[in-house]
Amino acid sequence: MQDSGNNLRFIAESTLGKLAKWLRILGFDTLYEPHVPGREPVDTREGRRIFLTRTKRVAIREDSHNLIFITSNHPFDQLKEVIQALEIKAEDIQTFSRCIRCNTTIREIGRNDVQGKVPDYVWESHDTFHTCDQCRRIFWSGSHIEHSIEIIKRLIKFGSSPKGLE
Ligand SMILES: [Zn+2]
Incomplete structure (x- = not known):
């Protein structure tokens, strides 16, 4: 790990x-x-x-x-x-390197290994999944979280809050 x-x-x-x-x-x-x-x-x-x-x-x-x-x-x-x-x-x-619940490092898991364990629409629309060995949760990058991460990256780059931060 x-x-x-x-x-x-x-x-x-x-x-x-x-x-x-x-x-x-x-x-x-x-x-x-x-x-x-x-x-x-x-x-x-x-x-x-x-x-x-x-x-x-x-x-x-x-x-x-x-x-x-x-x-x-x-x-x-x-x-x-x-x-x-x-x-x-x-x-x-x-x-996506750390479990949000356990704070432990998470690892990438094969797409085929998560079939049936995540909602079908998620499985069909995502290529990359991660899992936590402690709580067995499966993580994927959702559009809402991607948007928030983009905002945070801009915040770091420019040092000010762009519009849409709320
Ligand atoms: Zn966990």
Whole structure:
């Protein structure tokens, strides 16, 4: 199994579930534990992660070097804050490399292996599928998500939100 190629890793506070999901879609190793209140976790096994928080008292208390204080309410604007704070480049992004649910690396799976496991119209209209060995979910690139990823890539390239971001 190949690692996603970038080495930015995150842990998101309980209020940032949608942001965590988007970071995973973009290939970033992101822990999200809804039941854990905002606190900087030190994972000695994996080293430190960048902590994403919306809690001001946490942001003041913790080492700001490893923390991003998120101010926006909208997930895309939150993602923009992360991208700008870390100067994330297009080449740092590897879409469809990580399970949105488990945060584990996913692998490509043959088209014939997913027949009958995904809706027929999906199977007929897609060439590439990925699977997660942990939850056995099958992922494919849908038009809605493709559109969102395009917007994010433009955001990274030009540093501003194009029209249609909402
Ligand atoms: Zn999974």
